Amino acid sequence: MTRRTKIVVTLGPSTEGLIPKLKDKVDIFRVNLAHGDYDSHARYFELLRSGAPDSSILADLPGPKLRVGDIGKMELTMGQEVLFSPDEGIVVQEPLFYRSVKPGSIILLADGLIKIRIKEVSGDQVRGIVLTPGTLTSRKGINIPDMALDSGLTENDFKLMEEALSLGADYVGLSFVLSENDVMKAKEKIQGRAWIISKIEKGQAVQRLFRIVEESDGVMVARGDLGVEIGLENLPYVQRKIIRISKQLGKPVILATQVLESMVSNPLPSRAEVIDIANSVYQGVDAIMLSDETAVGKYPVEAVQYLDQIISSSEDKVKPLSPSPMRSPDDAVAYASSSLSELSKSHVIVVHSRSGLSAIRVSRLRPKAMILAFTPDIKVARRLKICWGVTPISLEEGASDLNDLVSILERKCRELGVKGNVVIVAGDPKMESGRTNLLKLHSID
Template sequence: MKRKTKIVATLGPSSENLVDKLQHFVDVFRVNLAHGDDESQERYFRLLREKAPNSSILADLPGPKLRIGDIPKMELRRGQRVTFSPYHDIIVNEPIFFSSVIPGSIILLSDGMIKVKVEEVEKDEVRGVVLTDGILTARKGINIPDMKLASGLTDNDLRLMRKALEMGADYLGLSFVLSENDVRKVKESVGSRVWVISKIEKGQAVDRLFNIVEESDAVMVARGDLGVEIGLENLPYVQRKIIRTSKLLGKPVILATQVLESMVNSPLPSRAEVIDVANSVYQGVDAIMLSDETAAGKYPLEAIQYLDQIISSSEDKVKPLRPSPMRSPDDAIAYASLSLSELSRSEVIAVHSRSGLSVIRVSRLRPKATILALSPDNSITRKLKLCWGVQPVSIQETAGNINDLISIIEGKCREIGIKGNVVIVAGDPKMESGRTNLLKLHFID
């Protein structure tokens, strides 16, 4: 497997007829539940299961995202007085909007392109003055940086969460997570059926970052709303902080938003975008996600192909940063597997795991060798597609002891065509799931 950093692609109108081609590059498809209706979302899930059965699916929940209602396109000019109301002018239907702003609040529209300063607030009307020119259209996002919410979960999120589970999602993306309590609430509901991915896009989440990452199965650097919330000048530092914290705690991390934004309308990426992708690879992200580029852009296939090329070229030239090993017996085995593979010139580290934890421990350390993740649980292998350097493989056999386990691993390696020295990492089948206590250099002729 040449490319180690994984690709996540958002499915949408521009790409739904290209799934058969995109699946050769995409590891995880994202279905954004903030858009479309029940019928279109169900159609996307069916399409992916039929056309890309080996790909995993991320169901992205909308969270408490405020949006402009259905309005005609309007041009706003600096100094213009505007009114937000459910009935006229700039339509906003969410009651939380009117209860959250106060005189002096800054309302950011269209990803922060338009700023409005609040002057007066009534029960269902907010009046303010435009600070920056811009074009406003229907369904654009609303951000209020000083807005404080008790929870990032809504009743609609909980409804969509149940629906996503029924449709067979492998991951749930939680938008606008505010604290570890949001993550805990979802995990208590879904158990281990899916991985919960926390999207860091609020200042409140940055303040609780360590706790949120610790509670999550994976993390996303959602740079769109995050940049609006904390200020673009602070985004590079916070991005590095999120990646560093995720790697420290051994949680997969996805980079998202405006990765190849110019390719929404252009067949080529900008030079700045290419450098941004390469720098993300150097920082050691597990995956990079495309949003509008594949969902609504003119060149979805070209965008995926360019991302694949940039990642592959970057990985050939610079090693990702390797975090320090954790002080535990399980991580000692994972760390030793890297040294053993490098000194023995093994190109494969075969990790047998019932829970996926052993695989994540090895992936976190960014080995040179490909990580062959073998699991008897197909739901685990689907989730592991998100992890850096991991090639998941489902196995049918169940081992009763260590000798059986080694025999199963050797048989699967032969089936795939792997020969020579292979480093085996596993846990004794008689031990509880999630523990790692076996390290072996095994030769396959």
């Protein structure tokens, strides 16, 4: 049986030449738009479309993320006085940083590994004292835990959003979402041209979690900044909460940050990382993402192989979910398909979905049967790659009615070598897209 939980891999210097070697195990490639310029982003898209044409692409927006500029490598010691400025010391270019800090503020660098207390602010000259020492390198993130923002979207995000859409992104990742209003603003801009993945990494977002998930096409548990924001001790509970609400609302959820962090520099994962991945599979994530492990790590291929192995060995412990809560008759049909497949010993659930919603409804229930999702829209097929257990297949042939649709699906299943009992889930072609009103136990000889 094929792996159900999907793998997302971040492109970077370590992987741009390895795309053909990785494509068979990677479902989605991530391009981080926080780094590089249009030319470098376009080059990544071109490499992916030529080297892994069947893979989907997640374009990740930077949001109002504060980052250290080009400083090379800087060793910071306990009690050391440091200078933040636009052109010397710890270089920070964003004016937002200088507007947000004040004497007494605690600044966290590199996902909280380095802690600095601000003691003096004078325009764009900020001085602080190192409380927790460490090695700081270029482009590392800066967190100001008490910083309040009005919006998680910036003018630069809207510009990069249009760039990502023009290049053909299947998903757009919204960084530092604060409320459902950010998602709605992005929807107005995107107009259905890609799925919106909201990254949960701010304390404010946790307070508005249900509405954010409800408005989004999918969410990401962005554990790096989220852990800094809410405290590491609270992260496990919030991770489970995000996953639970996402499954409740039928939205795909990606787990991200420090999944195999030790493999940035080591050829083997740690025991704790293996257990973390397995527990995430048990909790029901749709996808797991590698970041530094593949973007800049020494062992990108090995990291993907280990992630694939750990997921595969954990998935047989995942149990089908209960039907509650169901929000519509369409949900009830999806639940019945999962139950019917188990009772009839059908190994395949065949879903015909024009919008992708019918496939998502079945996927969220985590059935034991494989989910083959046929869709007439190639863009929908690419987006469904993020969903647990779904194998999306583009179907160019149209159907006039339900009987015609069943005949087409049977023929396509035969071509794929599918035999025996299958459960068919679909919506009447004459009905509006997104509806599910057909459930059929069908035998293919």
